[in-house]
Amino acid sequence: MKTLEKTTQSPMARVIEDFWNKDGFLDESMKMEPTINIIDRNGVYKVRVSAPGFKKKDFKVAVEDGSLIISAEKRIEKKEEKENFVRKEFSASSFSRSFRLPENITLGHIKANYKNGLLNITISKTNLDKREVKEIKIR
Numbered sequence: 001m002k003t004l005e006k007t008t009q010s011p012m013a014r015v016i017e018d019f020w021n022k023d024g025f026l027d028e029s030m031k032m033e034p035t036i037n038i039i040d041r042n043g044v045y046k047v048r049v050s051a052p053g054f055k056k057k058d059f060k061v062a063v064e065d066g067s068l069i070i071s072a073e074k075r076i077e078k079k080e081e082k083e084n085f086v087r088k089e090f091s092a093s094s095f096s097r098s099f100r101l102p103e104n105i106t107l108g109h110i111k112a113n114y115k116n117g118l119l120n121i122t123i124s125k126t127n128l129d130k131r132e133v134k135e136i137k138i139r
Helices: 011-024
Strands: 035-041 044-050 059-064 067-081 086-100 104-113 120-126
Touching: 011 067, 044 067, 059 120, 067 120
Parallel strands: none
Antiparallel strands: 035 044, 044 120, 059 067, 067 086, 104 120
């Protein structure tokens, strides 16, 4: 949300802006899509997703129709009670990314772990030299 100069902003706009931005209610992890690096090294694809603020239970990693799908969703609920008022806020943050997988991967050898804000997915490649070759006769 673009902030207007306080001198040109209406009092109500300031109240709304202060409400949503107070105490970091909408923190940076909720505003951005995580960065993803894909590394092809030594017979393995390594996918690294930088997603601090999420928990392991927030993620879903799946392979569907030849695509790797990485998604996460988190919900935050905050309640503040003071002498004259009660303020209850909630928010949700989510993302979903998908990547087309090459044919030279082994579905049974996909592993994922999440630690310290980093989701690591390893995808083993099949040995291209040992791929089955079949000659098709032309009739």
